Amino acid sequence: MSKVTVSNACNGCEICVSTCPVEVFEMQDEVAVPVNEKDCITCFLCVDECPENAITVEED
Numbered sequence: 001m002s003k004v005t006v007s008n009a010c011n012g013c014e015i016c017v018s019t020c021p022v023e024v025f026e027m028q029d030e031v032a033v034p035v036n037e038k039d040c041i042t043c044f045l046c047v048d049e050c051p052e053n054a055i056t057v058e059e060d
Contacts, residue, residue, distance in 0.1 A: 001037060001038050001040070001060055002037060002040040002042050002057050002058060002059055002060060003037065003057070003058040003060070004024055004034035004037045004040055004046075004055070004056075004057050005034070005055070005056045005057075005058075006025075006031065006032050006033065006034060006054055006055055007054045007055075007056075008054075009052040009053065009054035010031045010032050010050075010052060010054040010055075011051075011052050011054075012027065012030040012031050012032070013051060013052075014027060014032070015046075015049050015050060015051065016032050016046040016049065016050055016055060017032060019045045019046055019049045020045065020046055021041070021043065021045070022036070022039040022040065022041055023036060023039065024036045024037060024039055024040050024046070025046070032054075032055075040057065042057055042059050044057055
């Protein structure tokens with residue numbers, strides 16, 4: 001399972017929510033939260049598309 005982290009740099013743009021092919025993220029209190037980390041396929045699209053570089057994905 002991958003470890004997905006969203007830092008305080010998240011500005012709530014929702015790009016990761018719309019980009020993630022397996023719906024790892026959900027918006028909560030105007031920031032992205034990785035609610036389905038177990039589903040992460042480590043494609044790194046969220047990392048690549050985040051304009052604030054707020055997302056990190058660590059492979060196990």
